[in-house]
Amino acid sequence: MYHYLHAKPWVYCGLVFSVLFFICISLKYTQYCSSYSRLSGKSSKTRAVPLNHDLHYCPPQLSMWIINRQIDSQFCGTSRTWTIRVWLKRDSGQYWPSVFHTMPSSCTCMSFNPETRRLSIGMDTGSICEFILSEDYNKMTPTNTYQAHQGKVSVVLFVLEMEWLLSTGQDKSFTWHCSESGQQLGTHRTPSWVSGLQFDVETRHAFVGDQSGQVTILKLEQDSCSLVTTFKGHTGNVTALCWDPSQRVLFSGSSDHSIIMWDIGGRKGTAIELQGHSEKIQGLCYSSHTRQLISCSSDGSIVVWNMDVTxxxxxxxxxxxxxxxxxxxxxxxxxxxxxxxxxxxxxxxxxxxxxxxxxxxxxxxxxxxxxxxxxxxxxxxxxxxxxxxxxxxxMATFHDSKHSVVYMHYEHTTGCLLTSGTDKVIKVKGKTDGKR
Incomplete structure (x- = not known):
């Protein structure tokens, strides 16, 4: 005992370091057990979504991910690290990055066309950068840059049938460019900055949802546009839009926790509310072959609505x-x-x-x-x-994604649902044991 009391200071430092080391190991083990319990769905009253892949090697502030229907790959644009990443599923069944591209500024939104392998990236500077991916998805080649807005680009959408590139920004403007010539075809001022955009190819109607809570329908021509009508039904800002061209129905989600189904094709002004979330709606996806609407909110809940009923x-x-x-x-x-x-x-x-x-x-x-x-x-x-x-x-089933969802994408050809969250994790859910 006498030797311990009169030991040199570095001995005490070693003892303190050892105690702190064992405490850290215990805390990490506790967090691991807690995470495993959450992933297994034992602590939730709602149904846990079958998890196929869980990617943790993700940068902060994910903006958008897309599953390619032709090759089992994903695309990501980030806002803090200024990078675009392409993940491919290898023979082992695990996802590994094949492209890591650094952008000149922060990425805010993205649109990908699998037929042409064209990737359009919206930037916080107001410009849109365009790339073509190689057939093996291991290389990105820049093709064009559009100076579309004076502020951050909020939504970008490429329309292959028209060869148009639609975009909206925080400068309260909606613009469309010709992707072949790179020239701007037209622009339209919006009452508030736009947070949702959808397009109907058959009628050339653009559906624009903004921060004031209204949805505006615009008729686009080659170099002009006209206002068709405006829908007002949300008390909060519009956070997500989804268009079903077969049934001609538009779905809008809002920060007021509600979803509204607008019957455009019926031309009777029918609007049906869907109340199943307790937090802000973050994403909407529609499965036309199963007649189901998939919605997610910031609290991590995913609701699958049966729309095959009157x-x-x-x-x-x-x-x-x-x-x-x-x-x-x-x-x-x-x-x-x-x-x-x-x-x-x-x-x-x-x-x-x-x-x-x-x-x-x-x-x-x-x-x-x-x-x-x-x-x-x-x-x-x-x-x-x-x-x-x-x-x-x-008439709806409730699921728990086990993380706060920022963005959601559904690929109906493979039945895969992808969510990215504030925990810097991308989760891919889909067919498990032969079931969706």
Whole structure:
């Protein structure tokens, strides 16, 4: 004991270092066990998505990933490290990078066309850089650069049938270029900076979703465009758009946690809400052959909606100065409050019939999947009695991606779903044991 008390200082340093080393090892082991438990889906009430590949060698602030339908590869543009990476699946079944290309500035968005192997990268400087990938996807050759915007490019979309390159930016402009000549064909000013863009080749209609929450439809010509109409249904900014050309239906997701299905082909102005997320919508993908909509939110939840059913449009909320069930006055109806000598009540609305009711007449909660309400919502007592157990049967399945999703891509030809998250991880989910 005497020797330990009178040891030299470096001995004490060695002992302290050893203790700290064992503590770090214990913490790492605890984190590993926790991560394994999360990946195995044991701690979640929702269904864990089958995980085929989990890539951890990813740079921070991932902006976009795409699965190629012809070769099992992925493409990534990053914003902090200014790099583009191409990952190919090797014979071992693991993904390894085949291209590592450094860009002159930060990447913000990307579009890839598998037929021409054309890769378009939007930059935070407002320019769009174009590349052609080799047949073996081991080389990238720059072909063109477009100075499309004065601010960061938010969305870029290449249309092969028209040879157009569509783009939107934070300078509140929507532009389209000719990919053959490189010349700008036209531009359109938007009320707010655009965060979503889709295009219909048959009618040449561009669907533009912006930060104000509205969706604008533009008719594009070779050198001009005209405003067709504007949809207003979200209370938050539009974060994702998805177009189904076969059914002619547009889906829009928003930061208000809701998804709206706009029936463009029906020309009746039908808008059906889908309520199944509790956080901001980050991505929308539609599988036309299974008639399913796939949505993801920032909390990591993935919802698969069955769109092969006839859904009902949510009713508009009615205005009234008193409860439309018990006729009790609301708190702003001073005249009726004075006449009946009663204190006014707070106004609520039934999600099924849209009537203005008080809290006493709408004390029940129920899910209404046909109207898009997968969670329980407020309904009046009479509507609650009319809802059967068959009406409450869910029309969507819920899954947990186990990370906060930033971007999602679905490839219908292979049945693979790709998500990238804030944890710098890309996850590829798909067919497992012969099942999707």
């Amino acid at each position: 859904r009902q449009e949510t009713p508009e909320w009615l205005d009234s100065d008193s409860c439309q069930k018990c006729e009790q006055p609301f708190f702003w109806n001073f005249k009726q409050m004075w006449d009946c000598k009663k204190i006014g009540l707070r106004q609520h609305h039934c999600r099924k019939c849209g009537q203005a009711v008080c809290g006493k007449c709408s004390s029940k909660r129920s899910s209404i999947p046909l109207m898009g309400f997968e969670f329980e919502v407020r309904v009046c007592d009479s509507c609650f009695e009319s809802i059967t157990d068959e009406d409450r049967a869910p």
